[in-house]
Amino acid sequence: MEYISHSLAETESIAQSLAEHLKDGDTLALYGDMGAGKTAFVRGLIKHLIPECLRLVHSPTFALVNEYKGESRAVYHFDFYRLKDDDDLYSIAFFDYFDRGGIIVTEWSELFDDLLPKDKKTVRIEKLNESERRIYADFGD
Numbered sequence: 001m002e003y004i005s006h007s008l009a010e011t012e013s014i015a016q017s018l019a020e021h022l023k024d025g026d027t028l029a030l031y032g033d034m035g036a037g038k039t040a041f042v043r044g045l046i047k048h049l050i051p052e053c054l055r056l057v058h059s060p061t062f063a064l065v066n067e068y069k070g071e072s073r074a075v076y077h078f079d080f081y082r083l084k085d086d087d088d089l090y091s092i093a094f095f096d097y098f099d100r101g102g103i104i105v106t107e108w109s110e111l112f113d114d115l116l117p118k119d120k121k122t123v124r125i126e127k128l129n130e131s132e133r134r135i136y137a138d139f140g141d
């Protein structure tokens, strides 16, 4: 599926509608350069999945992971940007999150693509100009 977004709000609303197709246990890998709109996309997802956590959504660049927990669902939002190698991924216990049954979303997925689940869903965001983005979503169905 391919979309063209003309604004931040449109990227959020595209994410909001794609969020309907995410279920517990899914991994969603986000790809795209700095400022592409990955964190914006996560805001849209959370708007749909756990709206009460919307105010908590920000780039987890320093925290490495943000956890959004609603009454019946959880989303674990990772940002790999500052991680250097596989050891770093183990030291933040990334793989333990797969046993928790929530939805895992990763920014800067290109850095550890080989270590992500084979059946992951993917979203690639390409910056066309200041305000436009091309968004390719592969949800495998």
Ligand SMILES: Nc1ncnc2c1ncn2[C@@H]1O[C@H](COP(=O)(O)OP(=O)(O)OP(=O)(O)O)[C@@H](O)[C@H]1O
Pocket (backbone or CB within 6 Å): 005, 006, 007, 008, 009, 010, 011, 032, 033, 034, 035, 036, 037, 038, 039, 040, 041, 059, 107, 130, 131, 132, 133
């Ligand atoms: N169509 C658009 N979709 C998303 N963001 C847009 C769009 N047009 C402009 N922007 C701007 O681009 C920026 C996207 O920032 P965001 O933090 O979501 O990017 P990111 O991919 O998470 O970057 P980083 O790699 O630094 O984490 C925001 O400043 C936003 O206002």
Ligand SMILES: [Mg+2]
Pocket (backbone or CB within 6 Å): 038, 039, 040, 059, 060, 079, 107
């Ligand atoms: Mg970000």
